[in-house]
Amino acid sequence: MSTSSIRRLSDRLAMAAVVVVIVVGLVFLAAPLLVTALLAFDARNYLGQLPPPALSLHWFDKLFSQDYVVAGLSTSLEIAVLATLVNVFIGGAAAVGLDRATFPGKDALLSAFLSPLMVPAVVTGFALLLFLSNVGIVSGFARLLCGHVIITLPYTIRATLSSLVGRDPRLTEAALVLGATERQAFWNITVPLIRTGVVTGAVFAFAISMDDVAVSMFLTDPTTYTLPVALVANMRASFDLTIAAAAVLLTGITTVLILILERLVGLDRILGQGLFRS
Amino acid sequence: MANTVEFHRVSKRFGEVQAIDDVSFSIASGEIVALLGPSGCGKTTILRSIAGFEPPDAGSIHIAGSDVTRLKPYERNVGLLFQHYALFPHMTVAENVAYGLRHRGHPRADIPARVEDMLGLVQLEGFGQRRPHQLSGGQQQRVALARALATRPGLILLDEPLSALDAKLRQDLRAELKQVLAAVGSTAIVVTHDQEEAMSLGERVLVMNRGRIVQSGAPGEVYGRPRSRFVADFLGRANWFQGVLGETRGGTALFTSQCGLRLVVTSPEDVAPGVAELCVRPESIDLLTDGADAKPGSNRVAGEVLDVALLGAVRQVLIGLRGGGRVLALLTNRAGDGVAPGRSVTFGVRPQDCVVLPALGADERRLAAPTRH
Numbered sequence: 001m002s003t004s005s006i007r008r009l010s011d012r013l014a015m016a017a018v019v020v021v022i023v024v025g026l027v028f029l030a031a032p033l034l035v036t037a038l039l040a041f042d043a044r045n046y047l048g049q050l051p052p053p054a055l056s057l058h059w060f061d062k063l064f065s066q067d068y069v070v071a072g073l074s075t076s077l078e079i080a081v082l083a084t085l086v087n088v089f090i091g092g093a094a095a096v097g098l099d100r101a102t103f104p105g106k107d108a109l110l111s112a113f114l115s116p117l118m119v120p121a122v123v124t125g126f127a128l129l130l131f132l133s134n135v136g137i138v139s140g141f142a143r144l145l146c147g148h149v150i151i152t153l154p155y156t157i158r159a160t161l162s163s164l165v166g167r168d169p170r171l172t173e174a175a176l177v178l179g180a181t182e183r184q185a186f187w188n189i190t191v192p193l194i195r196t197g198v199v200t201g202a203v204f205a206f207a208i209s210m211d212d213v214a215v216s217m218f219l220t221d222p223t224t225y226t227l228p229v230a231l232v233a234n235m236r237a238s239f240d241l242t243i244a245a246a247a248v249l250l251t252g253i254t255t256v257l258i259l260i261l262e263r264l265v266g267l268d269r270i271l272g273q274g275l276f277r278s
Numbered sequence: 279m280a281n282t283v284e285f286h287r288v289s290k291r292f293g294e295v296q297a298i299d300d301v302s303f304s305i306a307s308g309e310i311v312a313l314l315g316p317s318g319c320g321k322t323t324i325l326r327s328i329a330g331f332e333p334p335d336a337g338s339i340h341i342a343g344s345d346v347t348r349l350k351p352y353e354r355n356v357g358l359l360f361q362h363y364a365l366f367p368h369m370t371v372a373e374n375v376a377y378g379l380r381h382r383g384h385p386r387a388d389i390p391a392r393v394e395d396m397l398g399l400v401q402l403e404g405f406g407q408r409r410p411h412q413l414s415g416g417q418q419q420r421v422a423l424a425r426a427l428a429t430r431p432g433l434i435l436l437d438e439p440l441s442a443l444d445a446k447l448r449q450d451l452r453a454e455l456k457q458v459l460a461a462v463g464s465t466a467i468v469v470t471h472d473q474e475e476a477m478s479l480g481e482r483v484l485v486m487n488r489g490r491i492v493q494s495g496a497p498g499e500v501y502g503r504p505r506s507r508f509v510a511d512f513l514g515r516a517n518w519f520q521g522v523l524g525e526t527r528g529g530t531a532l533f534t535s536q537c538g539l540r541l542v543v544t545s546p547e548d549v550a551p552g553v554a555e556l557c558v559r560p561e562s563i564d565l566l567t568d569g570a571d572a573k574p575g576s577n578r579v580a581g582e583v584l585d586v587a588l589l590g591a592v593r594q595v596l597i598g599l600r601g602g603g604r605v606l607a608l609l610t611n612r613a614g615d616g617v618a619p620g621r622s623v624t625f626g627v628r629p630q631d632c633v634v635l636p637a638l639g640a641d642e643r644r645l646a647a648p649t650r651h
Contacts (some may be wrong), residue, residue: 175377178377193367
């Protein structure tokens with residue numbers, strides 16, 4: 001065999017290896033989700049062998065007939081919506097401030113804002129519980145809201161900041177030279193241009209808030225708990241496939257959010273930011 | 279004529295870098311001035327300080343008689359054309375052009391008509407509803423020009439206005455830009471590192487290096503009578519000879535180069551006899567083919583053609599001199615016809631085309647080198 005064909009063969013082998021690794025990775029990621037989804041529609045009343053002999057929605061029936069699930073889901077949605085709204089404002093404001101800042105502690109401040117990503121959730125949860133009790137905040141809802149704002153803040157700050165950094169600063173200068181004040185230039189030019197980043201951050205914040213267990217566990221009270229916390233508690237008490245139905249539900253919510261995001265960002269690309277008219 | 283811009287003893291420092299070093303100049307109303315220099319010479323900082331983005335550390339800036347040194351950009355009536363257009367991508371062309379009118383308190387009812395007028399001025403009628411990204415680079419720059427001129431600014435600043443465009447389009451747009459600026463009669467400052475752009479757009483050229491203005495004058499004067507090696511080298515190509523300048527006799531003097539070349543030169547005003555440098559532009563060399571006479575009073579020099587390169591409109595000829603040394607000549611295709619390597623030639627140089635400059639020490643030579651990147 002000539003050298004050239006050996007080199008081509010080794011190229012092909014490397015390529016094949018890459019494909020194998022990708023396929024194995026995908027199977028590893030997707031298979032548990034598919035099994036869970038399948039089990040959620042299992043018509044049997046017990047956890048049996050795959051594949052299920054018949055399909056039914058009775059686990060979903062059971063899921064929504066349980067008061068704690070309905071209460072948890074509504075608390076989760078309320079907390080997620082509120083935390084996201086709060087975050088769009090304070091995360092957006094922090095990002096704008098950090099983007100303009102030139103003072104020496106800027107990087108340290110950014111690290112502090114992003115620290116919930118690095119600090120273990122258990123530590124965040126426990127520290128918050130102690131702190132909030134000390135300052136007299138004992139309502140479960142207020143505690144959960146505080147906690148969720150903190151753990152989702154890094155996502156909104158990061159997404160907003162990256163769109164701020166990526167924008168052309170000369171556009172603001174152009175607006176100023178054309179007679180707009182700093183404030184007018186911010187609302188007319190900067191905000192429309194970073195809207196994609198803000199929306200991305202908001203979607204992430206919502207998804208993280210809906211999904212959180214570790215921090216929320218510390219902050220619930222007997223009457224206020226989020227859906228994931230309720231599910232974990234229930235799973236310990238009685239294991240059945242309502243948990244699979246809940247998993248499908250949560251996955252569904254996330255999928256819808258990602259589709260919304262894709263549509264916003266994707267359309268944005270097609271129209272060249274034309275979607276975001278001021 | 280009243281001065282539109284008074285730039286008085288302005289300095290600006292960025293950390294270790296002295297961007298502008300005690301610079302003063304003034305610009306008359308209606309005048310178009312080009313600020314020319316290599317990147318990092320401070321020309322953009324001057325532009326940004328006039329626009330109001332970089333308040334100077336020292337000195338004052340007056341526009342139309344009033345002190346604007348500490349005013350915000352939106353408190354001055356200055357138009358600015360950016361190198362990369364800086365059109366608002368989320369607005370239509372018409373909204374872009376209307377932006378300044380809306381924020382400068384133009385009567386709302388008149389805005390659409392004014393926008394149409396401006397688009398007409400830059401030959402973009404009917405493009406009002408397009409988005410900037412649907413336009414070509416040249417069209418985008420024309421929208422930016424319409425936007426900058428819409429509010430009738432007393433002064434318009436152009437920051438490397440054509441350098442983002444390809445060469446051919448740049449020439450077309452340069453002519454158009456010149457017409458539009460003449461049509462509105464606005465005072466303008468063009469910042470550029472492109473000598474062609476500076477000389478074709480500017481009625482006066484300010485050449486900058488290392489935070490200072492090194493020469494100022496009409497384009498022909500700055501090009502033809504450079505006062506330093508930096509200016510001569512930055513504005514085009516030049517042949518250099520080191521040598522000795524003799525005593526003046528009847529308005530001319532004899533320059534003897536190290537390679538033995540002897541040339542009659544027009545006496546320089548500010549160079550004393552002694553060691554000096556001589557600069558001759560390649561296009562002021564006339565090739566004297568087959569007994570053709572030199573222009574009256576020309577120096578005649580003999581040499582041998584070493585290399586010929588056709589550059590399109592002109593032919594570049596490298597000539598080796600008898601006493602050593604080389605001369606680069608740019609000839610029109612007609613004049614350079616039949617010139618081939620190996621041929622002995624005689625060329626003529628007029629005394630007034632020989633620019634004598636004081637000789638530089640090694641240190642000054644280093645400082646005079648353009649900071650090209």
